Amino acid sequence: MRIGIIGLGSMGQMLVKSFCKSEAIQPENVLVFNRTQAKADKLQAEYGVTVAATAQALCEQAELIFLCTKPLDVLPVLRGLSVAADKHIVSVAAGVSIADVETVHAGPVSKVIPTVTSSELHGVSLLTNSGKVSAEQREHLLTLLSAIGTVQVVTDAEIETATILSSSAPGLIAGILDSFAQAAVRKTPELGIEAARSILVETMLGTALLLKNEQLGFDQLIERVATKGGITEEGLRVLDKTLPGGFDELFAMTSSKHAALKELVQKQVGEHSDEKE
Numbered sequence: 001m002r003i004g005i006i007g008l009g010s011m012g013q014m015l016v017k018s019f020c021k022s023e024a025i026q027p028e029n030v031l032v033f034n035r036t037q038a039k040a041d042k043l044q045a046e047y048g049v050t051v052a053a054t055a056q057a058l059c060e061q062a063e064l065i066f067l068c069t070k071p072l073d074v075l076p077v078l079r080g081l082s083v084a085a086d087k088h089i090v091s092v093a094a095g096v097s098i099a100d101v102e103t104v105h106a107g108p109v110s111k112v113i114p115t116v117t118s119s120e121l122h123g124v125s126l127l128t129n130s131g132k133v134s135a136e137q138r139e140h141l142l143t144l145l146s147a148i149g150t151v152q153v154v155t156d157a158e159i160e161t162a163t164i165l166s167s168s169a170p171g172l173i174a175g176i177l178d179s180f181a182q183a184a185v186r187k188t189p190e191l192g193i194e195a196a197r198s199i200l201v202e203t204m205l206g207t208a209l210l211l212k213n214e215q216l217g218f219d220q221l222i223e224r225v226a227t228k229g230g231i232t233e234e235g236l237r238v239l240d241k242t243l244p245g246g247f248d249e250l251f252a253m254t255s256s257k258h259a260a261l262k263e264l265v266q267k268q269v270g271e272h273s274d275e276k277e
């Protein structure tokens with residue numbers, strides 16, 4: 001089975017690299033197309049994937065098609081193509097629903113929210129399928145995504161909040177760690193920012209492995225670290241005071257952004273249905 005990937009930015013490239021690295025699929029069965037061809041050519045040179053001459057040619061040759069453009073490009077790109085109704089389309093765009101894609105494609109549609117960490121074959125891909133996705137198509141997509149990390153099937157009610165936890169989180173965690181490192185250097189300049197960052201990266205890796213491999217709860221790990229009457233307890237008190245408000249605001253603001261994006265996509269859906277009348 002051939003798969004196609006349209007849009008080779010951060011997510012499209014990550015999917016190409018991860019699928020090839022995991023050996024989930026033979027590289028020659030991965031067709032790629034990008035607006036700027038140089039990105040497609042580079043992936044062909046590095047991984048041996050096949051560059052399609054046009055997005056239309058890709059849609060004719062691939063059975064499963066990943067649309068990896070920015071949210072407001074998804075419907076316009078799809079409208080410019082003629083895609084057979086038996087092709088399985090996967091949109092990875094935040095703020096674009098399965099119902100939005102179904103206004104253009106009559107066949108099976110899935111929505112996947114991937115994550116950059118899948119290039120290390122770890123991380124969570126969020127998945128939701130339309131009723132038109134056959135059991136075989138579900139299985140195929142699940143197999144591909146499971147090769148590059150863990151798959152969490154989510155409902156429409158869950159997907160936006162889960163997106164922050166799985167897909168925005170690598171960037172958010174990098175931001176948190178940077179802030180942590182900067183504070184350390186403000187306190188003790190002689191430590192240096194590079195040392196502070198590299199201590200945190202190793203510590204984060206070890207923390208993730210400990211939580212996962214020993215199946216520790218967050219509270220159990222805290223108990224191991226925070227000696228009664230010791231130093232860490234003081235730090236945790238500060239976090240308890242300052243973080244909940246910050247995270248509540250983070251979810252409020254990212255939720256507003258999701259809503260604004262969805263409104264713009266709805267406008268595109270509306271404009272098109274006006275044109276049809």
Ligand SMILES: NC(=O)c1ccc[n+]([C@@H]2O[C@H](COP(=O)([O-])OP(=O)(O)OC[C@H]3O[C@@H](n4cnc5c(N)ncnc54)[C@H](OP(=O)(O)O)[C@@H]3O)[C@@H](O)[C@H]2O)c1
Pocket residue numbers: 006007008009010011012033034035036039055068069070071073077092093094113114115116167
């Ligand atoms: N980044 C993430 O961590 C992440 C995670 C989950 C979901 N997503 C979703 O993934 C999608 C892509 O995000 P991204 O971060 O990968 O964006 P990006 O880096 O800006 O990539 C978008 C790509 O789409 C290409 N493109 C635009 N119009 C096209 C067209 N008509 N035909 C073919 N290719 C076209 C662009 O080509 P050029 O090279 O010419 O600019 C670019 O390579 C978004 O919808 C986002 O919501 C992203």
